[in-house]
Amino acid sequence: MAGFSSPETFCPDTSTLQLLPIRFERLGTDRFLVGNMVGDMAAMTETELNRLCALDLTPGDGLYERAFEKLFVGSIEQRAQQQLLALRLRSRLSFLRAATPLHLFVVTLRCEHSCPYCQVSRQSKDRVLYDMDRATASRALDIALSAPAPLIKIEFQGGEPLLNFELIRWIVVTAKERAIPRGKQLQFVIATNLALLDDEVLDFCAEHGVLLSTSLDGPRDLHNRNRPRRGQNSYELAVAGIARIKDRLGPDQVGALMTTTAASLDRVEEIVDEYVRQGLDGIFLRPLSPYGFAMKTKQFHKYGAQAWLRFWKRGLRYILELNKSGRRFPEFYSALILRRMLSDEPIGYGDLRSPAGIGLGALVYNYDGTVFASDEARMLAEMGDRTFQLGNVRENSYRDLVLSDTLVSAVAESLTQTAPQCSTCVFEPNCGADPVYHHATQSDLLGIKPLSEFCERQKGVISHLFELLENFPEDAAILRSWAS
Ligand code: SF4
Missing domain, CATH: 3.20.20.70 (Aldolase class I)
Known part of the structure; x- marks a missing residue:
């Protein structure tokens, strides 16, 4: 009678992992905010972030599961994660x-x-x-x-x-x-x-x-x-x-x-x-x-x-x-x-x-x-x-x-998806472009984001909401109800 296969047989093959597009921002001394391209975010320590980037993940270690759930990693052999990201991005931009x-x-x-x-x-x-x-x-x-x-x-x-x-x-x-x-x-x-x-x-x-x-x-x-x-x-x-x-x-x-x-x-x-x-x-x-x-x-x-x-x-x-x-x-x-x-x-x-x-x-x-x-x-x-x-x-x-040149160029020049600072910013999927504000305050459609009060406010608001969702369950329940 054939015996049972060993538990390792059923473990996913970690050698086929690949890192999907992620961005991160330091929140504190040993705390980083990591996000994917559709706005899902997770807090990680520096060690965890380094392990994520090095794909040093093992099923059952918690980080592996979090990385999959947040679409930070996928498998080279399967396109499901990329397809899901593409589908969600399409919905967000619809x-x-x-x-x-x-x-x-x-x-x-x-x-x-x-x-x-x-x-x-x-x-x-x-x-x-x-x-x-x-x-x-x-x-x-x-x-x-x-x-x-x-x-x-x-x-x-x-x-x-x-x-x-x-x-x-x-x-x-x-x-x-x-x-x-x-x-x-x-x-x-x-x-x-x-x-x-x-x-x-x-x-x-x-x-x-x-x-x-x-x-x-x-x-x-x-x-x-x-x-x-x-x-x-x-x-x-x-x-x-x-x-x-x-x-x-x-x-x-x-x-x-x-x-x-x-x-x-x-x-x-x-x-x-x-x-x-x-x-x-x-x-x-x-x-x-x-x-x-x-x-x-x-x-x-x-x-x-x-x-x-x-x-x-x-x-x-x-x-x-x-x-x-x-x-x-x-x-x-x-x-x-x-x-x-x-x-x-x-x-x-x-x-x-x-x-x-x-x-x-x-x-x-x-x-x-x-x-x-x-x-x-x-x-x-x-x-x-x-x-x-x-x-x-x-x-x-x-x-x-x-289709006027004025509008097309203002929209194209201010895309956060490709802009310096924004394109590598963890908050980008949940933020936005405001070319009129940046033109009015900085004479620049795109905006010099480190000097932009719009940017400072967006970072402050999104990171504060993230902290409340993560660490204050009673507040989180109320905030979630506002989103629905
Ligand atoms: S405006 Fe600031 S917060 Fe928003 S995506 Fe750009 S850099 Fe990030």
């Missing part, structure tokens, strides 16, 4: 198949607020000069509906877009008519400070399924300080507007965005409390952008990446404790990064993708018909820098705009 889902219509530059950090250069008077007209809107609509994305989101921006509500009405109704023969689905959002919200606007939004998005910077004194207007009642109008929308349209039909000014840095708990008090379903702790009035009034230079990271970490800690008490309340920036870290979903969010989101993720139609590659590009143009102006609705088609 947002490219539905190009340009977001279209921003700047229906007016006029605004009745005068916020010192406003990222748009507002105009207070002259309706004729600074409002979009119907002919311009009609051409912009045709361009938007020619984009390949099956779901087209139209966002109305300003200035204060409700100052040109008649045009919003016309665009929504006309877009719905024109979308039918093209088989497109539509979503509409008005980004407004809510000061001009009235029953007419609410009725229209209810009838046409239009969402509203507003700004709320925190408690009354902070919000009113950040957003001056005659009467000093921006906060009162915003919270009254949020309550009216919830009441009339439903609790999930309004969202709010906050901007972190120097005055916000010590007050993150109060800011979160304000969002909870207003019944909002989460908060996006976002830093100030280097455009428009934020630059003119020198607000942008008042705090750096490390100060913002301290603010964000303190806020995240507070929000995690809130979630532990039973209230589901995500921090949306963390949630976006976590979806990149924990899933292969195609996340097309403008700043967190490479190829960059300019043009391919969004187009912006300015009030006068000029077309920009992103809202930030439009803000830059208001400061006199037209680097990312792609064309004009009267002269250019969708194809002209997205």
Whole structure:
């Protein structure tokens, strides 16, 4: 009778192991963060990293299993690991198949607020000069509906877009008519400070399924300080507007965005409390952008990446404790990064993708018909820098705009997959290219990453989330739920 084979017979042959593409970054004295090309990461000691690179791995030693699970190694004789990597990469980049889902219509530059950090250069008077007209809107609509994305989101921006509500009405109704023969689905959002919200606007939004998005910077004194207007009642109008929308349209039909000014840095708990008090379903702790009035009034230079990271970490800690008490309340920036870290979903969010989101993720139609590659590009143009102006609705088609030399070269030059620093960075699969930001701050589309505050923030955010996922099981469970 034949005997059993020895256990060694069933052991995988380690002589056929091969190292797959990995990147790493030192986290501490004897701690490294190691990652693959689709964003899976693991912490290792220096000895473990050296053994991984030398393929000194043995089945059963723990490191062998971790290296296989994280797709750091594969077998020369089998292509399964490479195929899996390729499949996952394709899924992560599949947002490219539905190009340009977001279209921003700047229906007016006029605004009745005068916020010192406003990222748009507002105009207070002259309706004729600074409002979009119907002919311009009609051409912009045709361009938007020619984009390949099956779901087209139209966002109305300003200035204060409700100052040109008649045009919003016309665009929504006309877009719905024109979308039918093209088989497109539509979503509409008005980004407004809510000061001009009235029953007419609410009725229209209810009838046409239009969402509203507003700004709320925190408690009354902070919000009113950040957003001056005659009467000093921006906060009162915003919270009254949020309550009216919830009441009339439903609790999930309004969202709010906050901007972190120097005055916000010590007050993150109060800011979160304000969002909870207003019944909002989460908060996006976002830093100030280097455009428009934020630059003119020198607000942008008042705090750096490390100060913002301290603010964000303190806020995240507070929000995690809130979630532990039973209230589901995500921090949306963390949630976006976590979806990149924990899933292969195609996340097309403008700043967190490479190829960059300019043009391919969004187009912006300015009030006068000029077309920009992103809202930030439009803000830059208001400061006199037209680097990312792609064309004009009267002269250019969708194809002209997205295949313009300006856009193609900006996207190609900023690819993180091939850029110095980024191409060898462990955070690259979970990061993104932001050519407009780097052009604005460093006059360089690609960006000199060791000097980039964007890069410093991304590294700080991703490594902090990684530590929480690895070492704090209770926090990890909450963070995982935000990613799903
Ligand atoms: S921007 Fe910085 S963190 Fe992001 S991939 Fe490039 S080097 Fe890495």
